[in-house]
Amino acid sequence: MIRFDRVAKRYPPGLDALSDLSFEVEEREMVVVNGHSGAGKSTLLKLIAAVEKPTAGAVLVGGQNVGGLARAALPYLRRRIGMVFQDQKLLFDRNVFENVMLPLAIAGFPPREAAQRVRAALDKVGLASREKALPVMLSGGEQQRLAIARAVVNRPSLLLADEPTAHLDSETAADVARIFHEFHYVGVTILIATYANELFSGARRLQLDHGRLLP
Amino acid sequence: MKVWLAHHAAAFRLALRRLTAAPVNSLLSLLAVGVALALPAGGQMLLANALHLAGTTSAVPQISIFMASNAERKAAAEIESRLGRYGGVKNVQFLPREETLARMKANTGLRDVIEVLPGNPFPDAFVVTATDDRPEAMEKLAVEFRRWPKVEHVQLDSAWVRRLDALLKLGRTAVALLGVLLGAGLIAISFSIIRMQVLTHRAEIEVSQLLGATDGFIQRPFLYYGVLLGLGGGIVAWLLVGAAALWLRAPLGELVRLYDLTLVLQALDVRDSALLLGFAAGLGWLGAMISLRQHLKQS
Numbered sequence: 001m002i003r004f005d006r007v008a009k010r011y012p013p014g015l016d017a018l019s020d021l022s023f024e025v026e027e028r029e030m031v032v033v034n035g036h037s038g039a040g041k042s043t044l045l046k047l048i049a050a051v052e053k054p055t056a057g058a059v060l061v062g063g064q065n066v067g068g069l070a071r072a073a074l075p076y077l078r079r080r081i082g083m084v085f086q087d088q089k090l091l092f093d094r095n096v097f098e099n100v101m102l103p104l105a106i107a108g109f110p111p112r113e114a115a116q117r118v119r120a121a122l123d124k125v126g127l128a129s130r131e132k133a134l135p136v137m138l139s140g141g142e143q144q145r146l147a148i149a150r151a152v153v154n155r156p157s158l159l160l161a162d163e164p165t166a167h168l169d170s171e172t173a174a175d176v177a178r179i180f181h182e183f184h185y186v187g188v189t190i191l192i193a194t195y196a197n198e199l200f201s202g203a204r205r206l207q208l209d210h211g212r213l214l215p
Numbered sequence: 216m217k218v219w220l221a222h223h224a225a226a227f228r229l230a231l232r233r234l235t236a237a238p239v240n241s242l243l244s245l246l247a248v249g250v251a252l253a254l255p256a257g258g259q260m261l262l263a264n265a266l267h268l269a270g271t272t273s274a275v276p277q278i279s280i281f282m283a284s285n286a287e288r289k290a291a292a293e294i295e296s297r298l299g300r301y302g303g304v305k306n307v308q309f310l311p312r313e314e315t316l317a318r319m320k321a322n323t324g325l326r327d328v329i330e331v332l333p334g335n336p337f338p339d340a341f342v343v344t345a346t347d348d349r350p351e352a353m354e355k356l357a358v359e360f361r362r363w364p365k366v367e368h369v370q371l372d373s374a375w376v377r378r379l380d381a382l383l384k385l386g387r388t389a390v391a392l393l394g395v396l397l398g399a400g401l402i403a404i405s406f407s408i409i410r411m412q413v414l415t416h417r418a419e420i421e422v423s424q425l426l427g428a429t430d431g432f433i434q435r436p437f438l439y440y441g442v443l444l445g446l447g448g449g450i451v452a453w454l455l456v457g458a459a460a461l462w463l464r465a466p467l468g469e470l471v472r473l474y475d476l477t478l479v480l481q482a483l484d485v486r487d488s489a490l491l492l493g494f495a496a497g498l499g500w501l502g503a504m505i506s507l508r509q510h511l512k513q514s
Contacts, residue, residue, distance in 0.1 A: 051425065078427035089422045105225065106428040110218045150426075 001027045001158065001189045002048060007057035009043050009211075017043040018211040021057070025191060027157075030184040032200045033193040035208030041193035042086060044208070045160045048191070049081050050074055061158070079107050082151035082188075084161035088143060090135045096122065096146055097131045103154045121153040125179055141172035148179055152188075159183060161192045165199055173199060223435070230439035233412065234447075241447075244408050248448025248495070251401050253455040255394035256491050260456050260483050262386045268471065268478050269379055276348045277372040278357055280341040286365040291339040294363060303346055303356060310340040322473065338367065350377075398498055401448070405441050405502025412437060413510045420510075434507045438500055445499020449492040457482040 002025040009018040018040045025031050033041045046052040047059045050066040058065050066077055091099055100121055104114035122128045125145040135143055144164060151159060161180065165173035177199035184190050184203075192200060207214040234241045280298075282291055291309070298307045315337040320326050329336070345356055353371055360369045413420065423433050460482040471478040483491065 049425070072429075075424075075427040075429045078425060083425060085425070089418070089425065091419055091422060102423065103426045105222065106423060106426050106432055108218060108222065111221050111225075 001025050001029070001062060002191070003058075003060040004044075004047075005058045005060065007047065007054045007059055009040070009047065009052060010055045016211050018047075018054075021211070021213055023206060023213060025189060027189055028184075028187050030180075030190045030200070030203040031192070031206060032197060032203040033191065033206045033208060034195070034197060035193075038210075039208040040211040041208055042162050043211075045083075045162050045191065045193055048158075048160060049083055050077055075106075079103070079154060080156055080158065082154060082156035082159040084144075084147050084151045084159070084164050086162040086166070088147040090143060090146060090150075092135050094134075095131070096127060096133050096135070096138070099135065099146060100150045100153050103150060107154060117153055117155075118149075121149040124152070124182075125149045139172075141168050141175065144168060144172075144176050145179065148176070152183060157187075157189060159188050159190045161190070161194075163194055164192060165194060165196050226435035227439045229436040230443055233416075233436070233440060234443055244404070244444060245447040245451050247404055248401055248444060248499070249451025249455060251397045251404065252448055252452035252491065252495055253459075255390055255397050256452045256456045256483065256487075257459055258386070258390040258393055259487055259491075260460060260481075262383070262390055263484065263487065264478065264480055265379075265383055265386065267481070268476060269383060276345075276350070276353055278343040278345065278353060278360065279370040279372060280343060280360055280366055281368040281370070282339040283365050283367040284336075284338045286339065286367075288339070290365040294341065294366065297363065298341060298343060301359075303352070304343055305346045306344045308342040310342065312337045312339045315340070322469075324469070325473075398494065401445065401495070401498045402502040402505070405444055405499045406506045408444060409437055409441055409503040409506040410510070412440060413506065430507075430511050433511070434504075437507055438503050441499040441501075441503025441506075442496045443499070444503075445495040445497065446492060448499070449495030452495070453483060453488055453491060 004021050004023050007018060007021040008016065010016050021040075021044070033044060035041050043052060047054055048061055048066070050059075050069055054067045059067050061077065062080070064077070069077060091102070094102075097118055100118045101114060104117060109117070119128065119131075122131060125148050127142060127145055127149060130138065130142065135146065138146060148161075148164070151161070159180075164180070165176050168176060173196060177196075180190055180192065180200070181202075190203075192203070194200065197205065280294070282294070291311075295307065295309055298304050312335050316329070316335045319337070320329055343356070343360075345353055347353075350371075357369045357371050360366060420433055460480045464480040467480050468478055
């Protein structure tokens with residue numbers, strides 16, 4: 001599903017975020033990326049969604065070299081990937097329903113079918129009753145679940161999550177982790193960058209250290 | 216097709232929502248666009264009225280003959296009969312000085328002035344049309360009439376028709392120039408307003424891009440916003456011009472009545488109104504497009 005082939009990412013003026021990184025993620029696999037702050041976890045995820053481009057090497061997603069994609073092709077790659085961002089990137093002037101609706105509107109779903117999918121996704125993360133609420137009215141855990149609902153509403157085969165349980169109390173964090181496990185059970189390939197290993201027991205671990213993969 | 220329409224409708228609703236979300240801002244923006252458009256639109260309105268006026272006025276050139284003010288009625292009768300016999304004269308209209316005085320007195324503005332003057336300041340006059348109304352022939356007639364006794368002044372009215380024509384041509388050029396200039400201004404206004412909009416919604420644009428939105432999808436609500444801005448500004452301009460037409464109707468009617476013409480100042484007609492709104496919407500769209508191109512190229 002995902003293959004990193006001797007990937008390096010250097011930010012100007014000469015900061016190496018990732019160096020000589022090679023690994024593979026199989027379809028339907030759940031992988032946790034560990035590492036200290038600044039180890040390159042976020043960069044790794046950004047390379048997969050082609051938010052960043054590698055300075056060297058190749059990032060293959062579904063056999064496609066995403067680093068070489070033209071700007072016009074990026075939207076179609078990203079629609080196949082669900083992303084939960086570290087800072088969530090919710091739209092605070094839109095309610096819960098509209099936030100989750102956005103990826104479907106972008107992908108051009110017919111409104112009625114889209115609405116059904118939005119409700120199904122919200123139900124899945126336990127926010128079915130908060131449809132009309134604005135994100136500011138949600139708790140931290142609810143906001144995180146909203147971000148997850150938005151990431152999965154498109155039913156992507158690949159789900160990327162950057163620190164999805166940070167800033168959550170242990171109970172809420174466990175709740176969020178459970179949602180990821182559920183998606184894993186139904187066959188979604190999942191990559192999670194996190195410190196909280198214990199929440200994702202059973203997942204394969206990739207350990208990053210200063211941009212390099214530890215064996 | 217239905218889905219496509221639904222998405223356009225959604226983008227349109229979003230644009231409308233953004234426009235109404237900051238009513239004071241939007242109102243001032245519309246006013247800026249409206250005032251910019253009102254100048255060429257107002258020019259066009261005046262021009263259309265002037266053209267109408269020129270069209271209804273007898274374009275047939277006339278010669279006015281003014282008798283000396285001390286000439287007696289007998290002298291005028293003499294001239295009248297001479298004109299009647301003279302070859303090349305098609306029609307003669309006699310304007311007795313008493314009638315002219317009465318007509319001028321009917322005008323409230325002039326009455327006070329006339330009343331302080333001793334006697335009747337107006338001479339007897341004739342308005343003559345010729346069988347051959349080419350300027351050279353008219354000029355020849357005028358020269359002949361000037362030699363007649365007790366004729367004080369002969370005026371060729373074809374001159375003012377030609378002058379009016381030249382003036383209208385100039386007016387048309389001026390309106391076109393103004394239109395181009397303020398059209399460019401409108402593009403600039405739309406550009407910077409959409410730029411502000413883009414900056415306000417930067418987070419949304421970024422998220423949309425991360426979620427796989429094409430440039431087209433991102434641009435759509437902003438383009439609708441630009442169109443609405445132009446269209447709204449066009450409507451403001453239309454209202455301004457209409458109000459100006461109503462306001463100017465009475466005083467301008469009074470003014471042209473002094474020239475023996477009638478003019479009821481009309482607001483923009485259907486064709487000009489449609490052109491105004493169409494151009495306004497188009498230019499709003501263009502300004503938005505340039506702004507978005509610039510922003511998306513950077514991101």
